[in-house]
Amino acid sequence: MTAFDVIIAAGGRGKRMNSELPKQFMAINGKPVIVHTIEKFITAIPEAHFIVAMHPDWQAHWKEIRKALPADVVIHLTDGGAERYHSIKQALTMVQDDSIVCIHDAARPMVSTELIKRCIADCVQHGTAIPAVPVTESIRQVIGDRSVAVNRNDFLLIQTPQCFLSHVIRQSYRQPFQHVFTDDASVAEAAGFTIHITKGEYGNIKITTPEDLDLVHYRMNKHA
Numbered sequence: 016m017t018a019f020d021v022i023i024a025a026g027g028r029g030k031r032m033n034s035e036l037p038k039q040f041m042a043i044n045g046k047p048v049i050v051h052t053i054e055k056f057i058t059a060i061p062e063a064h065f066i067v068a069m070h071p072d073w074q075a076h077w078k079e080i081r082k083a084l085p086a087d088v089v090i091h092l093t094d095g096g097a098e099r100y101h102s103i104k105q106a107l108t109m110v111q112d113d114s115i116v117c118i119h120d121a122a123r124p125m126v127s128t129e130l131i132k133r134c135i136a137d138c139v140q141h142g143t144a145i146p147a148v149p150v151t152e153s154i155r156q157v158i159g160d161r162s163v164a165v166n167r168n169d170f171l172l173i174q175t176p177q178c179f180l181s182h183v184i185r186q187s188y189r190q191p192f193q194h195v196f197t198d199d200a201s202v203a204e205a206a207g208f209t210i211h212i213t214k215g216e217y218g219n220i221k222i223t224t225p226e227d228l229d230l231v232h233y234r235m236n237k238h239a
Contacts, residue, residue, distance in 0.1 A: 016062075017114070017115060017219045018062075018112075018113065018114035018115070019060045019062060019063040019114055019115050019116075019117065019135075020063065020064050020065075020066060020109075020110040020111055020114045020115070020116045020181070021053075021056045021064070021065045021066070021102060021116075021117045021118075021119060021176075022065075022066045022068060022106045022107070022110070022117070022118045022119070023049065023052065023053065023066070023067045023068065023119055023120075023121050024068055024095075024099060024102060024103065024118065024119065024120050024121060024175075025037075025039045025049055025067050025068060025095070025121035025176075026068055026069060026070050026095030026096070026099065026236050027039060027078075027121070027122060028101045033035060037070075038222050038223070038228070039052075039121035039122055039208065039222075040073070040076060040080070041202065041221070041228060042124070043124070043228070043231060043232050043235055044232070044235060044236070046083065047080050047083075048121065048122060048124050048220060048222060048231075049067075049077075049080065049121045049124075049237070050080060050083050050084060050123075050125060051124035051235075052119065052120075052121055052124045052126065053065060053084060053088075053090075053127050054084070055124070055127070055128060056117070056119070056126075056131060057084075057085070057088060058128050058200070059128040059131040059132055059189065060117075060131065060132075060135070063074075063117075064089040064090075064110075064111060064123045065088065065090040065091065066091045066092075066093060066106045066109050066110065067090060067091070067092050067093070067121075068094070068095045068096075068102035068103065068105065068106045069092065069094070069095050070094070070095045070097075071094050073090060074094075077092065079088065084161075089107050089192045092156075093105050093106050093108075093109060097123060098136065098196075098205070099196075099197075099198075100188075100192050100196050100202065101192065103118060103188065103199060103202075104188045107184060107185055107188055110181050111120075111181070112176060112181065113181060113182075114137055114181045115138055115139065115178060115179075115180060115181070116176050116178065116179050116180075116181050116184050117131070117134065117135065117176040117177070117178045118175060118176060118178075118179075118184075118199050119175045119176040120175045120221055122221050122222040122223070123174070123175055123219055123220065123221050123222070124174065124222070124231060124235075125218050125219055125220050125231055125234060125235070126175075126216075127216060127218070127219070130146060130176075130215065130216050130219060131176060132177045133146075133213055133214065134146055134176050134177075134213050135178055137177060137178070137211055137213045138178035138180065138211075140207075140211075141211035142179065142180050142183050142208065142209075142211070143177075143178070143179050143180075143183060143200070143203060143208060143209065143211050144177070144179075144211050144212050144213045144217030145173060145174075145177050145178075145200045145210055145211065145212055145213060146173070146174040146175070146176070146177075146212075146213045146214070146216070146219070147171035147172060147173050147213070147214075147215050148172050148174065148214075148215040148216065148217055149167075149168075149171060149172075149211050149226075150167040150168075150171065150172055152167070153167060153172065154167050164173050168174075171212065172215075173198060173200065173215075174215045174216075174219050174221070175198075177198060177199045177200055179199070179203060182201060182221040183203060183208055184199065184200065184202075185209060187199075187202045187203040187205070187206040188202060190202070190205060190206055193205065209210050209217040218234065220234075
């Protein structure tokens with residue numbers, strides 16, 4: 016039987032939300048964002064083990080929130096680091112051997128069970144699976160004090176969950192931190208692994224600004 020580990024990256028401090036409360040703890044319909052997120056994975060892969068990477072300052076708060084989730088679901092807690100890289104590196108010490116590892120932003124509560132299962136299926140086949148969607152707006156590259164138009168068809172918007180065979184992502188995180196590591200795919204790619212792109216979903220919104228929170232709240236109520 017395949018083992019599954021879901022790492023929830025919950026180290027964000029919510030600076031762009033203009034709030035002392037980190038975005039993953041903000042409530043939508045009376046439930047913290049991180050609870051909505053974890054519930055999606057419980058539905059998609061009930062047998063999964065969870066590892067929540069979180070800043071130590073908020074771990075006592077998390078222990079209260081944890082009570083909203085089923086007691087029989089395995090959820091480990093680990094310290095978030097200075098950068099996302101360090102948080103995930105620490106979390107990877109807790110994953111099971113020969114598992115499929117899904118790494119997901121706590122602030123993406125709209126992830127669908129279909130997307131989760133699609134990423135897992137592609138990971139089984141390719142060893143990696145990274146959801147992405149095409150860029151739909153015009154974009155420009157900033158060069159010094161000017162900007163130039165670029166072909167948006169050359170770019171994709173990357174999402175989570177990013178899924179890997181456990182030996183792939185563990186080996187990837189043995190390399191030293193680099194500032195170009197903005198997600199797990201960039202770490203794996205730097206380690207020499209090929210990144211497989213999986214069809215993402217525009218509805219898989221990451222809450223970064225107050226407007227994002229309003230949009231997610233609206234969409235959750237619309238589909239309720």
